[in-house]
Structures are given as structure tokens and as C-alpha cells.
Amino acid sequence: MAIEITRPGKYSLIVSTPVMPAAGTLGFSDSYKGLIDYDKLGALVTNPVTIEPWNPASGTRMIPLDAGILLHTGLPNPGLSKVINRKRKVWANMPIPVILHLVATSVDQVKQAGSALDEVEEVAAVELGLSDDIELDDALALVEAAAKMEKPLLVRLPFYECYDLAPPLAEAGADALVLTAAPRGTARDIHAGRLVSGRIYGPLIKPLVLRMVGRLRREIPDEIPIIGCGGIHSPQDARDYIDAGAVAVQVDTATWAQPKMLERIARDLGGWIATRHKDALLDEWNPDMGHTEAIERRAPSPDASPDLRPSRKR
Amino acid sequence: MAIEITRPGKYSLIVSTPVMPAAGTLGFSDSYKGLIDYDKLGALVTNPVTIEPWNPASGTRMIPLDAGILLHTGLPNPGLSKVINRKRKVWANMPIPVILHLVATSVDQVKQAGSALDEVEEVAAVELGLSDDIELDDALALVEAAAKMEKPLLVRLPFYECYDLAPPLAEAGADALVLTAAPRGTARDIHAGRLVSGRIYGPLIKPLVLRMVGRLRREIPDEIPIIGCGGIHSPQDARDYIDAGAVAVQVDTATWAQPKMLERIARDLGGWIATRHKDALLDEWNPDMGHTEAIERRAPSPDASPDLRPSRKR
Amino acid sequence: MKESQGYIERITRVNRDYQRLDLAVDKSLSSLRAGQALLVRRIDKDYEAERWVPYLRELWFPVEILASNMLVIEQPARSHFTPGQLLSIMGPVGQPFRFRQKLRNILLIAYNSTPAALLMMLAPLLERQVSITMVLMGSAREYETSHLPGEIEIIQADDDLSWSDMVMTLGWADQVFAAVGPGDELEHLGDIMRVMRERRNDVPANYAFGVLQRQLPCGVGACHACMLNLRGARKLQCVDGPAFDLTTLRLN
Amino acid sequence: MKESQGYIERITRVNRDYQRLDLAVDKSLSSLRAGQALLVRRIDKDYEAERWVPYLRELWFPVEILASNMLVIEQPARSHFTPGQLLSIMGPVGQPFRFRQKLRNILLIAYNSTPAALLMMLAPLLERQVSITMVLMGSAREYETSHLPGEIEIIQADDDLSWSDMVMTLGWADQVFAAVGPGDELEHLGDIMRVMRERRNDVPANYAFGVLQRQLPCGVGACHACMLNLRGARKLQCVDGPAFDLTTLRLN
């Protein structure tokens, strides 16, 4: 397969599988070596990178919720130049394109990052993350500056502002929109007894973002691809996003709970059968565990969902 | 206890327990007779009522989700005058105040409803529901018209617009804000194979709305009470809302899954111990099942959460 | 309608594909009659926090009443249950089936659904000497019937929902109960009405009933998600159902 | 680090409050050493859809390796497990404890935590003739120790985290490992540092280690939610932990 996930043009990004990790879930390079077959993914999206180093958040970082978690890491990272220096060799050896997730808070920072990144051929594209409370004017300025880079520009939108921001940012030069970042919420840290604020992840985020993708797909020019991201926890979840108009998907915290799920979703949407399960032993057919046999099948259509579970009848 | 849940003034609503059902969950009057002790609730909020009769939605009404559901009923109801005529006798005999949830889409409709409802003394207060895509000006006009009623006016805000609407509507005459209606989302009806749109309910909605309540409590004048509503599934969830600044809470679909949970939350926040569980038999101590012994205890503080579960040590 | 506790007392495999669960329940449920159901939620053994997966209660139609505090449920053998499993049970949900007083022949149809909702009537009707024919349509044709009473005639419908002697069977039956769904139940009842109309001159009132098994959010008439349009009225599956006269139900 | 399947082979009650689970695991895990842990997710027997409750993997520190494919886990008796339960296991997580080569006396501390993370070292250290003292602090004082080897000296700390002969014990010990949390673990390690500093002239490097047991979102160094500030460096509990030298850890 060859899927163009950014606006067609001089610089555009083509992936062989429309499935990738969301920024922040797979680290900066190959943390999941041995657990995930990177070859099966469409791309690697890195953890967020800022120009200057950022420290980890102080206080509670994570709260388990009913079928989900609240997370507030503070986006710790050693800053753009160190990330590039330490990781470019690994990136060069990755079997898939690397998309660097950039957090920049001023036009100057974007320009600085842009000239640095244009020199780094190991980075295939840049995904710009926007602050949750960003004003439209600031967002426009950042995206316009970032669009000057010689790399395809994906823009990941904040959850609550996505209806307002998506149309103007598509026009301002985003080559693809990633819908959306995880919504912010508040939960109680039962150990500390405090209410704590952070991002909310879990399966129930999916119906909320799926609707945004469906509605915005109808509002935004066809040439700007939408990448769906939010609460994907199964191949069917991913296919629902494709069905709603997304060209590709990003899987977030499901990967932490069950690393093979990312690969399983990628195999499914990538047109591979995950596992031959008929007459197989337990370890052979469980799609998250077993050895697999790659069989080309027809491009996945939203209605034809291959049943990955064992057949009930014997 | 006596808790004033609307702005102090000539018409204000005082409840003895800061817990009530959300509109749409308990029907128009006493559908949960035999399952819930209404006496323990702070108020009954009715299902949405429109001026003219509304038909049930056609097509898929409900889709089970991971720890939640999508629901789209179409708000079927026989219209305001029939609801009043059929229910006022039952309302008169309810041990708690009745809050009628009104859906009106024009100022004329609000005026019409207002003059009808001012005659109905069985209705203690009105909660106005607003459309999800409503413009600020339309919302202001509806609330100003509804505020002319001789009854306390609660306004239930749409999820995505609540930051924008809450401050101006508080100023326009709302006597209390209910935060929020359930967010809209999209999910797949696996039987029909279609994507279907509706409201999303489940525990993971709570951290999203809890943050809205916490932030808006700091923005809105103190005299306008906020009632928290979204994803409450346990006494601790309810106390988190109180802790974030809500004066009372509305419990939504948890009641369907476990009817006694609403009563248990009400007993907890109302200052009753739900069940004496020490040395009790199974049926006696399970707080959702057993006979209960009402013991007055100190007003619940957010930090002091009585452990309703059986003691592990014997 | 009340809520009570019960538990799974025994699990018996009744044939290749099905198992039956004996539920020890509150005595108030022994008056439950064919057509009525339970809304069941499994309770965590440890009584730790409620787990909200699955979120809604399951709709269980008992297939037999063994004693004043013992009901039997039929479930696919592949579903996993454990003896001793505690249950929170709401019930009874809905209205008993209304049989004709002089019922002699009854036709039961299961269409893309197990016939579980129809099984509780078998023993009492056989005792009343009623002749029972059961037609399995669509995916219900895979339903394994070896555990059902031998007196019942079982027919596999063809792909077009017909069977040999269909005209005769439809004329012979005093009443028809057709269990469908969940999923597209009204379309499926429409299919059944269509084939009945093709084979009979008319389908009279109080003759053919659709038995609905939509999952119920509240089960008590509060949420109105289960509302049906009948000619001249609106009814709720949970309160007025599960059986509705096919001549009154708006099937599209 | 790899992912493999395992299952609960046997459950043994070891005392009033605790049970031990024998896990049959992939052979690759038999090289796991004291300090390393597993990230475990229960797999639904039926392999129906994944259930996302609980959402994250549980962090399990084995307490013993029985054979090349058999690990032992200690859990409170009130938690419900079933023999045969299938597990998805990621591991090994983290680094082995680094003991001094000439270790003779070791002090183990459990503070508001079970000592489970410290138990796997017991058998090998006893074999090496190391003397072991275990101090239980805070809620750990309720930990029932009757199943632990008799050679281990058990001490209940007072409310102020001190015990009689404390100065002597601290001087006697060549190394200290203190398991804390989850919840406020850095504060609790700070408490321990404070009482140690009060009783000893200095707390040297490579002497006292905090053993962290925060729940890990990813467990592989990807999410950075478990990042700790050390003097001069940042480390991840999941990759570099669970033990950190208390003189390098920034405790506030």
C-alpha cells in the first residue's frame, strides 16, 4: 500500500500502513524494540520535543480511571538539539518514516526549529502540537511559520478548540490535521487526596473524537488529509475513523496497556492478516502473542472486518 | 440539611440532599418506584419536556460502548400540557421537589411554557435545556425569557460550549448552572453497520466535566450555584464535584446500570450512613441491597469519605 | 419490579452449543411468567468498586421455573460463567405473553435470534395439550434443539423464510410468536409479516406477535429509548413488551 | 523486555492475610533477578474483546523463582485469583538490585508498602550467609510475617519510624533497601533519610536505596511518566529502577 497522508505537493509523506503511534506514547525512537515490529507501522511519531529542555512535571503524573487514565507528564525532554544528536542514528535505521512532534510556543521558536530540522534528513515530517488554550491568531502565526519548513507539516489540534481551529489552520498551510490531542480533565489522586489536572485517555474518548473527525471531514477541503487520534483500542475503532473520513490513525495509550494491539491494528489496516488461527494452538492464534503468517488480503473496507478471534465452532 | 441550590432571592430552591437524577434518566415521575427511595433524593428532575409532542428517534437509539453507552432517543414526550395534566397528581405526592426539564427552541415557546408552568405549583423549579449548537445570542434570549418565570431557573449547558456560555448566561438570569449535558459523539451500530450519532455517557466523562466545574466555579459569581453533572458513578465521584465547587450533583446513566447507586450517593452526601456493615450477613451489608439503618453523621466533608465497603479484617 | 440478589447455583451443559444456569433468586420472582425477563448484572465477588464493563444489564429470559426460588437461564456454552457468581437482578421486566383461552396449536418462530425468550411457555403449554411447532429462520437455523421436549416439531426455514407445508402450518396455528433481534428487529418482523401475508389471506389481530429483545438502558419505562410506534399509540418494550401484535406495530 | 503468555498454575494461602501464586511463565523470565518485576495483564478466558478495566498493567515483583518456568507472586488473600487464569506478561522490567560484594548484614525496610519487592533476595542472601533484618513501618506493620524464613529478624518500628537498637542496626547494616509506596513515595523516602541522618553521622553513597513501586503507564521508557530527578541526571523507574541511591534522589 502507498497512502499519502499529507497534502499532495512538493513535500508529501507517503506511508505503507495508515497506522502510527500518537506523540508521547512510543518515546523518541525504539523504546518498544522487542515488543512491537516497527516494520508493520506506517510511521513513528516521536514524543513531544521542545526547543529548550523541559523538566518532568512535579507532583502526581498519573491517575488510573475507570477504563482509562489521567496523565500529566510535563512533556519532559532534553530539548531539540540534544534529541536530534542522540537519536538521528537510530532514526536512520528505522524501517519507517519518523515524524517529529514539535512543541513550540512562539514564531521565533518555530523558525529556529525549522532551520534545525530542515538539515535533519532522518526526520520525514513535523507534527506541530498546539497549547490547549491557544488563541486563533497565535495558532495561525505558528502554523504559517512552520509551513515554511521544507518538510510536510502535520498539525495536531487541541480537543476543545478543534472545530474553531481546524478550518483556518488548514488554510494557513497545514499539510494534514491530526484530530485531536487528548482532552484535559481533573481527577482525584487518592493517595494525595488532591484534585489533579491532566490529559484523559481511554476508550470512551473515541466516540467524542470520531464525531469531530466526521464533522470536520465535511468542512475541510478534501486535499487536506485528516488523521484520526483518540481512544483507538481495536482494529474496529481504527476502521471507524477511516470510515468517518480519516486517511490514517494514531493509536495512543492502548499501546501501553497492550503493546501488540498497535501492531495488530497496523496489520489489520495495512492489509495483513494478523494470525492464522484455525486449528492453531493457543499461542499460535492469539493475535497479540503468536507467531504470525502474513497473508496479503484485499484492502480493508469498513464493512469487511476479518474476525481475528478464534472460530467458536469446531 | 438544607441546601440552597439556586441563587438566593424571592424564588429559590432548597433541597435536603444535594443529589438528584439528571434529566432523561428517571422518567417523568415515579418510574423507579420500588427500586429507589425517592425520599432520600434532593429533587426529581423530569425527562425533557417540549411544548409540542416529540416522536422517538428513528433508527438506532443505543449503542453499548466500553464502560458507557451512546444514546439518541429523540427526547420523545407528549408535550408540555399533556405531561402536566398526566403527572401533576403524582408530583403533588412526591416527597421531594420536582424540577421540570424544559426544551424550548424559541422565545415564544419559552413564554408559552412560562405562563403554563407558573400555574403549576407542583413544579418547584424549571431546568432549561439548550441545543448543542446554540449561538450565544439565542441562548441569552431564551434564558432572559425563562428568567421571567416565577420559579427558580436552572440552565443546563451543552458540553462543548460551556466555557463560552456559562459566564454570560449566569449574568442573564440563570439561578443555577447545571454543568453539563452529555457530549455528543459517534459510534458504530454493529448490527446496522452504520456510524450513528448521539450522546455519550460513562465514567470517563467525569474527569472532563469535573475540570469544567472547577474552572468555571472560579469564573462565575459565587451567588450562582453550579450543579455538577457528568459521569458520576460513585459517592466519591459526587464528592469530587462538591470539592471542585459544585453545590449539588446530578447522577445520570449510572442509575440505569445500578439503580441503588443513585440512592447510595444521595445517602452518602445527604449525611446518612447507607448500611451498617459490621458483622452483618451478605444481604445486610451490601449497600446496594440490604436493609439500612439510618444514622445521622456529620455533614460530609470532601476528605472524610466513610468506607461503605465491608471491612476486610474479621 | 424490584431489585434483589441471586446467584448461579448450578451450570449444566444441555447440548453441544448450550448450557443452562440454575439461578437461586428472591422468592418474589417465582410469579414470573413466560414473556417476562430479568435485567441482570454480575456482582464482583470481592465487592470492590463497581466495574462498569459491561455497562448495561443483560436481558435474560428464563426458560423454566424449577422451584419458588429457582429459575433456569439458557446461554451459549462458549459464554463463561462460574457457580457461585453473585447477581443483581431487576425484575420482572415486561408483561406475560397473552395466549388465547382455547389455544390448541401454536407456532413459534426464532429469526436471527435464539428462541430462549419462547422456551418458558413450552412446559405449561405441553401440559395443556397444546401442539407446538417451532420454525428456525436465518442464523437461528444453527440453534441446536436436541435438549428441547420431543413433542415439539422443529422446522428449518429456507433462505427465503419459507418451509414446506407453510400454508398449512400458518392456517393450523391459533397464534404465532416470533422472537427476533437484537438488531434490525423491526425489519425482520416486517419480513415475517410479508411472508405470512403472501401465504394467508389476512393476518388478523391477536394472531401474530413479535417478541422484541432489544437491550434496555433502564428497563423501567424511564429512559424511553425502547419506545415503539404502534398504530394509535406509543409503547415501551420494557413496560408493555416484549410481545407486540404485528398488526399494530409500525414496522418501518 | 518481551511480551509472553503465562498462567496461574497454583494458589497457596501462606498465612492469615497472604496467598502466593505460582505462575507458569516463558523460560526467558527465569533469568529475572531480585529487583526486577513483571507488568501483568489478565487475559479474558474467552478471548472475547479486550476489557479495558483495569486499564494499566499491574506491577508484580516475584518473590521466588521455583524453576526455569515458574515464578511466585505474593498477593493479599482478599484479592481474587483463579488457577488457570491466563496472563499477558511484559518483562523483565527494571534492573537487579546491586548488592555489595562483601555483603554480610542487610537491612530491609517496608514503609506503607508490603515488602514483596524485597522478598526475592531472601533465599539467595541467606544462602550466602547474609544476616537479614526487616523493619516494618507505617501501615507495613500490619504485614503478617509468619511465612517468612525464621532466620530473618523482624522489627516493628514505632510511630516516629524509630525502633530500639536503631543506631546499632544502622551501623551494623552494610546496605539498606527501603520499599515504599505507591503514593507519596518520595516523601516517605525523605522521612527515612531524615531518621537515618539523625541516627548516623553520615549516610554514604551506595548504602541506602529507595525501592519505588509507582504504577507504570508504559514500563519501557517511552512515556516518561515515571521520570525521577536525581542529582545530575534524570532516570526512569521502569528502565533504571526500581532501586535508587537515596543520596542521589531528589526527595522533594
Ligand SMILES: Cc1cc2nc3c(=O)[nH]c(=O)nc-3n(C[C@H](O)[C@H](O)[C@H](O)COP(=O)(O)OP(=O)(O)OC[C@H]3O[C@@H](n4cnc5c(N)ncnc54)[C@H](O)[C@@H]3O)c2cc1C
Ligand atoms: C434543543 C435542540 C433543538 C434542536 N433543533 C433541531 C431542529 O430544529 N432541526 C433539526 O433537524 N435538528 C435539531 N436538533 C438536533 C441537532 O441538530 C442534532 O444534533 C442533529 O440532528 C444531529 O447531528 P449532529 O450534528 O449531532 O451529529 P453528526 O455527528 O454531525 O452526525 C450527523 C449524521 O451524520 C452521520 N455521520 C457522522 N459522521 C459520519 C461519517 N464520518 N460518515 C458517515 N456518516 C456520518 C451520523 O451518523 C449522523 O446521522 C436540535 C437539538 C436540540 C437539543
Ligand SMILES: Cc1cc2nc3c(=O)[nH]c(=O)nc-3n(C[C@H](O)[C@H](O)[C@H](O)COP(=O)(O)OP(=O)(O)OC[C@H]3O[C@@H](n4cnc5c(N)ncnc54)[C@H](O)[C@@H]3O)c2cc1C
Ligand atoms: C504548548 C503548551 C504551552 C504551554 N505554555 C505554558 C506556559 O507558558 N506557562 C504555563 O504556566 N503553562 C503553560 N502550559 C500549561 C497549560 O497552561 C496547563 O494546562 C496549565 O498549567 C494547567 O492548568 P489547566 O488549565 O489545564 O488545569 P485546571 O483544571 O484549571 O487546573 C489548574 C489547577 O487547579 C487545580 N484544580 C482544578 N480544579 C480544582 C478545584 N475545584 N478545587 C481545587 N483545585 C482544583 C488542579 O488540580 C490544577 O492543579 C502550556 C501547555 C502547552 C500544551
Ligand SMILES: Cc1cc2nc3c(=O)[nH]c(=O)nc-3n(C[C@H](O)[C@H](O)[C@H](O)COP(=O)(O)O)c2cc1C
Ligand atoms: C513555555 C513552556 C514551558 C514549559 N516548561 C515546562 C517545564 O519546564 N516543566 C514542565 O513540567 N512543564 C513545562 N511546560 C509544560 C506544561 O506545563 C504542560 O505540562 C504541558 O504542556 C502539557 O503536559 P501534559 O500533557 O503532560 O499535561 C511548559 C510549557 C510551556 C508552554
Ligand SMILES: Cc1cc2nc3c(=O)[nH]c(=O)nc-3n(C[C@H](O)[C@H](O)[C@H](O)COP(=O)(O)O)c2cc1C
Ligand atoms: C424544533 C425541534 C423539533 C424536534 N422534533 C423532534 C421530533 O419530533 N422527533 C425527534 O426524534 N427529535 C426531535 N428533535 C430532537 C433532536 O433531533 C434531537 O434528537 C434531540 O434534541 C436530542 O436528542 P438526543 O439527546 O436523544 O440525541 C427536535 C428538535 C428540535 C429542536
Ligand code: FES
Ligand atoms: S428501557 Fe428505558 S424506557 Fe424502556
Ligand code: FES
Ligand atoms: S513507565 Fe513509561 S517511561 Fe517509565
